[in-house]
Amino acid sequence: MDHIAYLALGSNMGNRLANLKNAISNLTPQMDVKKKSLVYETPSWGYTDQPAFLNQVVMVKTYMEPDALLSHLKRLETALGREPNFQNGPRVIDIDILFYDDVIIDSPPLVIPHPRLHQRGFVLVPLNEIEPELIHPVFGKPVSELLLDVDRLNINEYKGK
Numbered sequence: 001m002d003h004i005a006y007l008a009l010g011s012n013m014g015n016r017l018a019n020l021k022n023a024i025s026n027l028t029p030q031m032d033v034k035k036k037s038l039v040y041e042t043p044s045w046g047y048t049d050q051p052a053f054l055n056q057v058v059m060v061k062t063y064m065e066p067d068a069l070l071s072h073l074k075r076l077e078t079a080l081g082r083e084p085n086f087q088n089g090p091r092v093i094d095i096d097i098l099f100y101d102d103v104i105i106d107s108p109p110l111v112i113p114h115p116r117l118h119q120r121g122f123v124l125v126p127l128n129e130i131e132p133e134l135i136h137p138v139f140g141k142p143v144s145e146l147l148l149d150v151d152r153l154n155i156n157e158y159k160g161k
Contacts, residue, residue, distance in 0.1 A: 004061055113136060
């Protein structure tokens, strides 16, 4: 059975744009990318003494169950050059599961919907671009409404090469 998942991708080390493109191209064959947002340049969040991030959100169709998907994405991050670091530290690539169908899971290490997505403009801006009416299953609000409550300052479409 196929499932729809929304993934947030971020990079602030090395060739950030190439890192995002490489991550997306490596999602197949386990995932079929159905939609992808523009790429946004965003200030770092949490730990701010680091380079700006490029962020993007993709909608994928997958046969993988949530736990298997998480494990697969963590292996992919490592294969693409991510190394252990402190929380919110700089990284070559970060791939988070935002939503998986309309499932609610709260069993560490997997929490779906992503527990902080409603606080993060760098996630909500690109997610709103591709799916503004998607309903957050915990809050019962569409992404477009969640976006109204976050700081969108300095989140801009990336125009670099």
